[in-house]
Amino acid sequence: MEDIFNSAQFKFLFNLDTTQTIRHSSISERLSVINIEFFQQAYELTYNYFSTYYSRLQREQVRLIRVDSSMVAEAANKLIEGMNVGCKKDGKKQIKFTVAFDGDLPCMTKIFTNRKCLSEDTTIPQVVFDYARKDKSAIFTFDRGVGKRETFCRLSQQGTSFVTRINPKAKYKLVRELENGNNRLVGSLELIKELEVQLPKNRKEHWVFPEETFRLTITRHPEDGTEYWFLTNLFEIGVEEVLQYYKKRWDIEVFFRFLKQELNF
Structure with missing residues (x-):
């Protein structure tokens, strides 16, 4: 910040x-x-x-929000609250940042410091539900x-x-077959089939299938045979768009890498 303030560009921009x-001690x-x-x-x-x-909406025609989390460690004397993760005794605590990213900038961020929030099943849905109330078209x-499945x-x-x-071989109840892919190429993957399915709500004593249905896209990598299962509640778009939407999720991974490598976050 000291270098930025003292730069000619900053002084020109703000007259x-x-x-x-200015010195960094004054800024601190x-x-x-x-x-x-x-x-x-x-x-x-x-x-x-x-x-x-x-507006990314004008460029992509959709409001696609990528949501993911990143853990950040700090010395205990810098954090009042934080998670002790694993067996290390290095005195460091971690906090979890869960971010909604629109492809340009973060549009919502939540911070978690409780060990109960280590699971993504706890943190990502909180951000999704909160942001969905602000932007119902996302x-x-x-x-x-x-x-x-409840989420x-x-x-x-x-x-x-x-x-x-979702994990390949996850249990589901078939409602109807949407398409037999016949192993046609969709991007870099082979399409095996697309199904409309119901997902079980209880995995213990008996299976309960709620009435909500989902679109399950089952694909396979042509070289190593690895299967990739994609799940969505969008039925009106093409399979190419389903895979492309998920592929764009990688943008938030690049954003996290930028924060950590370039800004020492």
């Missing part, structure tokens, strides 16, 4: 005296007393302003860390669209 300088002191809500409001204002002029894509059913019940993956 500052070219001789004006000011940051320590600023109300944290200021940063939240400043980011939301910047995001809304940016979105007005650079389509969410997330990885198979979210596996609770999928609840998303469908409230009209929230999603695309995800």
